[in-house]
Amino acid sequence: MIEMQGVSFGYLEGEPLLSDMTLSLQPGSFHFLTGPSGAGKTTFLRLCYADLLPAGGQMVAFDQDVRALSRDGIAALRRRVGVVHQDPQFLDHLPVAENIALPLTVSGEAVDMKELRELLIWVQMTQQARSLPPELSGANVSAPRWPAR
Ligand SMILES: Nc1ncnc2c1ncn2[C@@H]1O[C@H](COP(=O)(O)OP(=O)(O)OP(=O)(O)O)[C@@H](O)[C@H]1O
Ligand SMILES: [Mg+2]
Structure with a gap:
């Protein structure tokens, strides 16, 4: 490869x-x-x-x-190469949910809204789904639990 x-x-x-x-x-x-x-x-x-x-x-x-x-x-x-950077990279003009879906959107694949919602629940960020990245603060997001319940 x-x-x-x-x-x-x-x-x-x-x-x-x-x-x-x-x-x-x-x-x-x-x-x-x-x-x-x-x-x-x-x-x-x-x-x-x-x-x-x-x-x-x-x-x-x-x-x-x-x-x-x-x-x-x-x-x-x-x-074809997915990268998770050590410094998070977001598009600031797109809401959190759209940032998460971005790799699928740009590669022309359908976004499974159920999966997207499950991901947001997993990291406890459903409240922030429509927020723009600059509006987020580490302080208003509690630490995710592993594994998700
Ligand atoms: N854009 C750049 N221009 C010039 N030098 C750079 C650039 N990026 C990195 N370097 C230098 O290249 C070397 C390797 O950097 P690199 O970021 O690849 O290291 P790393 O192993 O990822 O370090 P870390 O564990 O801190 O993330 C360092 O000396 C760094 O200062
Ligand atoms: Mg590095």
């Missing part, structure tokens, strides 16, 4: 942050990536969804060389 052969990347010219990465991430496999702060974990993930492109080596995602992808090709790749 994602294959890297000798991939390198650096934010600054001539200063590689990641180098000689050779790996293969198979469909359905499960991986942990650990390392100290600043080691390059987020950078590695950004390479995986072509937010950054390798400076050297070869990276193939879903059978395509990422450096040969067009803008549309990169968009198509991103539709």
Whole structure:
């Protein structure tokens, strides 16, 4: 699914942050990536969804060389890679419920309103479903319980 052969990347010219990465991430496999702060974990993930492109080596995602992808090709790749960022990213002009449904909306899939409501109940955010993200405060949402009841 994602294959890297000798991939390198650096934010600054001539200063590689990641180098000689050779790996293969198979469909359905499960991986942990650990390392100290600043080691390059987020950078590695950004390479995986072509937010950054390798400076050297070869990276193939879903059978395509990422450096040969067009803008549309990169968009198509991103539709197949779900990412939960360490800093939450919302569209501030859309209500919470629409933000949650956004990955389905942009990929043209039907939104199951029953599932959406169940998700909101699970994280105890039904009251905030119509709120805009800037209106939310960590203080008015009680901590979710696990598992949901
Ligand atoms: N956009 C950027 N421009 C320049 N340098 C960057 C940029 N993003 C990250 N870096 C640098 O690259 C290195 C790796 O950063 P990265 O965010 O990938 O680390 P991380 O392993 O995800 O860290 P953390 O555990 O703190 O999230 C750090 O030294 C960081 O300062
Ligand atoms: Mg990080």
